Amino acid sequence: MSWYEESVVYQVYPLGLCGAPHQNDGASEPERRLRRLIDDGWVGHMSRLGASCLMLNPVFQSSSHGYDTIDYLTLDRRLGTNDDLRALVDACHEAGIKVLLDAVLNHVGRDFWAFRDVLQNREASPYAGWFNIDWGGNDEWDDGLSYECWQGVPYLVKLNHSDFALNDYLADVIRQWEREFDVDGLRLDVAYCLDRGYLAYLRRIANELTEARRGRLGERDAEFVLVGETMFGDYRQWMGDELCHSVTNYEAYKGLWSSLNAANMHEVAYALERQSGSHPWDLYTGRHLLNFVDNHDVPRIATRLDDPRQLPALYGLLFAMPGVPCVYYGSEWGVEGEQHFGDYELRPALDAPEWNDLTSWVASLAACRRPGHPGAEALAWGDYxxxxxxxxxxxxxxxxxxxxxxxxxxxxxxxxxxxxxxxxxxxxxxxxxxxxxxxxxxxxxxxxxxxxxxxx
The missing domain is CATH 2.60.40.1180 (Golgi alpha-mannosidase II)
Incomplete structure (x- = not known):
């Protein structure tokens, strides 16, 4: 048992919420936008809402949306400096809120320093093995080589995790994140693209950090948690005692909103029984998947639902089902957003948190999961x-x-x-x-x- 199983997660996409430019100019002085999460009352809002964990989407230096990393060790200049990230984590911890960082370990941007070295020095680069390069190919930039990229997106360069030097470098990055920022775990972007061997390696790093934190934080709070982003399929491919602690539950996400829109509660009921029931064939009984009704990659739930009056019932189901509930910033008061190219409408800049009847309802549900509250044990640990x-x-x-x-x-x-x-x-x-x-x-x-x- 760790802090994660009893948590309520609040997800923030910082580049969006803080109003950062869509592109990194690569030259300007850091703009300390991340401080807005402290100064504009977001940490206090999370605490009042009942969140006990903040999941931050990408914060490190990137070319655009955060998932095209340039530098794993420096906060994106559009958000500020490393000191600003540490200040946010400290403010969260003071409020009793754990922090997860978004770790983009499957691919990097073309401006990632090691890939730039490969473009300059080709086969002679000490980092050539970090990528899957075809030296006889070419690309749209006329680099005189081609390379594997993520899902055909040419500016997202796939990392080669069969290269031990790369894996050792990324392990040191994770250790530095924990040491410098005191974070409590990671969301692993596109974990479904990472092979089990590499996930097992990451779990060993997480276990190492957990052991080092135990004397300082105690048994319950020491766990350095890995939450893998997965879509569909059997989540046991990526989640287990030697893999991710938890994964994103897209199967139940689909059932949650679709069951209400189609007046077919049997859809989500089937998913819950299949995932967490007591039959020998049920898949994840006893595991704590990360449950959500929207996030930075899908339409806002107030837009997705045909009848927004059903939002309280939907959140009531979200907080009652087995697993860990996650709320996406702004959705707790009904922010709308349709999915279009760039996903900017899903990741809007917001000046300050708001509060309405829906927010109060979500807070009352989160309170039921607070350890020691009547019913909290059943909600966190009960069967289905x-x-x-x-x-x-x-x-x-x-x-x-x-x-x-x-x-x-x-x-x-x-x-x-x-x-x-x-x-x-x-x-x-x-x-x-x-x-x-x-x-x-x-x-x-x-x-x-x-x-x-x-x-x-």
Missing amino acids: AQLDCQPRQLLFQRQSEHERLIVAVNAADEPHTFHFDARCGRAVDVITGEDHDFGGGSEVPPLGVRYWLCER
Whole structure:
């Protein structure tokens, strides 16, 4: 058990939120935009919301969107200096918030210093083995060579992880991130592109850092966590005791919004049972996947949902399902954004955090996951058992060693009464603190959610 399994994650795309130019001019003095997360109240907002972990998308020197790295060790000049990143991490830690950095280890930008050396010195470069080069080829820049790139994007140069010198360099980068910035783990960009051998190597580095942190932070808080970005397929390819601690749960993401739009709750119910049920064939029971309803790569959930009135019900389901919930900045008050080329609308500049009824609702859900809160143990560690599923309703149980919680979701715009054997007479809704009597049926209001903590 570590801090991660009981966490609520808040995701920020800093280049977007802080209003950085879309391109790095490579010459200007650092602009200390990252400080806005402290000065404009974002750290306080995260704390009030109930987030216990900040996941930062790329912050290091890059040519444009952050995923075309130039320098792994220097904060992007559009965001400030390394001191600004350390100040943000310190402010988060003071507020009880862990920090994950986005580690882009599958590819770099064409202006990455080692690739520039290869372009200049060709086969004589000591870094030639860091990339998969065809010395007899050519590219659109007439470099007199060609190279493997990520998914056909020519300005994202694929790294060759069969080169041990490259892997040792990146391991030292990770060690320096932890040492200089005191971060608590990494999001591994496109982890589905990294082979298991390299992921196992990264896990050994993470374990090494965990061991070094244990004396200072204690058993629960020492874990240096790896969260891999994965899409579809069997997540056990990238997640396990010797691989990533956790992965992004795109399978459930699709079911979450699609089930509501199609009035087909069976879709997400199937995914939850398949992932976390008690049958021998269920895939990830006991694992803590990172769950979300939107992020920097997909449309904002307030845009994706056909009926935004269902947002409270959707967030209620997100926070109740097995795994770790993640909220993308601004979506907690209903920021909209459609996906277009460049994804700029998904990653907007925001002056300061806002607060409305939806934000208050998300905060009340996050409070239920705070360690020590009634129901928190069941939500973090409980098993999953489906009790009822209808086109717009889902009823399931999360049972841990000491708690049994029944979750009722009603995505319809009229009340719904669930009739089922609760195995007890009374409960308390841990969201509102209201008592509940299971006798005669259990009504849930339109677009409502209940977390009933059973008396036994």
